[in-house]
Amino acid sequence: MTLAAWAGLAGAARAADCAFAPAPAARLQSPATVGDYRPVLKACLAADGRKAVAIREMTVAGQKLALLADPEALTTRLERAACWTCSEMSEAELKSTRMGRAISESAEAPGLIHRGFLQNAGLTHGAGPGDFVTGDLCPSKRPLDRVFFTRLETASPHASVALGISGLWLVHHFDDFRWLVDQRISGALDILWVDHTYHHPYLARLPLAANFLLTKGVDPEAEILDTERLLIANGETPSLFFRFPGLISSDPLMQAVSRFHLVTLGADAWLAKGQQPEKGSIVLVHPNGNEPKGLAMFTRDLTRGTIAAPLEPLTAAPE
Template sequence: MKQHIIGRTGALGLASALLAIAAAASAQGVVSPAPERIVAKAPAADPPPPMRVQNYRPVFQECHDAGKRRLLAIRAMSVEARRKLLVVDPTSLATSLADEVDLTCADTNDAAQKDTRFMAAIAASAQASGHASTAQPSVLQNAGLSHGAGEGSFITGDLCPSRKPLDRAFLQGIEALGPATPVSLSISGLWLKRHGADFQWLLHEARAGALAITWVNHSFHHPYVPGRPLSKNFLLTPGVDIQAEILDTEQILIANGQTPSVFFRFPGLISDAATMDAVRGDHLVTLGADGWLVFMPPLRPGAILLVHANGNEPEGLRLFSKLLGQGRLPRPFRPILEAP
């Protein structure tokens, strides 16, 4: 697939808008990297092999480190036979991997943590149900956090499974706005498995300080069948194990040395009540978008911009560059952790 259904099939009635945008943007190029862009040595030809991650499972615990800092553990696992926890700072929403032995933890629950910014963000995104499909009322479209707080906007790029290479030129254009330009990449497990060189390039750019990447969970398989009704498509496909789609993506990120964030974006921005409950139950914030460029600007401050950097949406990337050059995208670009 391998784009969201809104841009591919006109499920939201935007096919004509997309065609108009493609025509208007056809003469526009991506943002050219500025000469001062951070340049680092090319990534190593042979990256380290993935780490062994086992017994990966959801938990919910309140933990304290040696400095009495409060953290919330949402996953437990072993990494190379060392017991680890994926923990969230309940105020900043930042995630990290911690050695279990370094923390003092006890089981907790949603009610006990309801006053934290973390739980408030989860609850708000779960209640933001987007809008129901006219033809299929049980289907939710663009549910979750679709607009951020404050000024500026938030760049998010989806990495759905694709046969095409990563659009590095577009990302280099983003880097020209930096250093450490914040960008959230919604990554599918299959994209990571099939695009090892592109993934290593992204890590190289982040280590060089050119990009500040937040990894958003975009499911592992990102199922999609053209022409199939939405109620039986994407993660609503019969037989899909929603929790496996969530956990397997987190696990492959960790195996490759990266830390998953607290955000989850549904493939196609398509969900229903049951899948929304599953994401909430795994203590993740559902991420939508109010600035998918096919919606046409002007965009409001706080816009969550959505483009595809997986090679499948050149028109959207050109339009982004055009709007950026015209000063029509809300600035500054901010980390997605500041959106809820």
């Protein structure tokens, strides 16, 4: 074996040793098991030459970890902090990467501007030839619609789907969450977890300008970070994407998401609202049991070919 081959094996071994991939939680774990959780922005270099951007630091089971992003692929992973040498990174340096551009461009996409709020701001259409399937798991008293996912698996092996998960949905539907994790582990689904806030506040009697995250007294930072902590506590990895409840936001909220180095995600084909998908559409359905109409329309559009294949991973959506 050549010296280069040995070096490659050594690098792979070091990368494997650095990865933090806990077994899926057998029962619900509290976000409090993820301690010292804080946003950062650091350029990091591993001993084997790998580069990454750290956006969060934390302690889990006595180990210091970092949530690392690949600034070009837009993927994330958890690794042991000791494996990396990191230094503070400027916002200007980040903007020179695909990740930085995706964050800033989504923050500058205002959607529909209303008095007191924004509607459907952020990334609403992707750059790929196929469509991007996203499903929101808002708090619900109904069970997960597993049939939607099995149809998705049949239509596209290792189907890519981005799930906007709220903390309260995970807390109250842990068995469904574990079922989804099992689908991911088996390779049947390629799931990307999108932060959809912890409480997903909503009161039907309130106007949109004072509802969802615009509800009086809501702490946007806690809504974002506690959802990430809950995912990590239960064995999964948050992505670089965030979706506002109801797709309702404001300029200050958009900037807050940007400060946490997340890409704001909207949709241009919320099926239950009658929006028609086109090539590159970010399709939105709700497989949390609350919106059967949208799931029926998804099945119809998938059968007709109106939803374009291949189903793209959301990481391919930003330019």
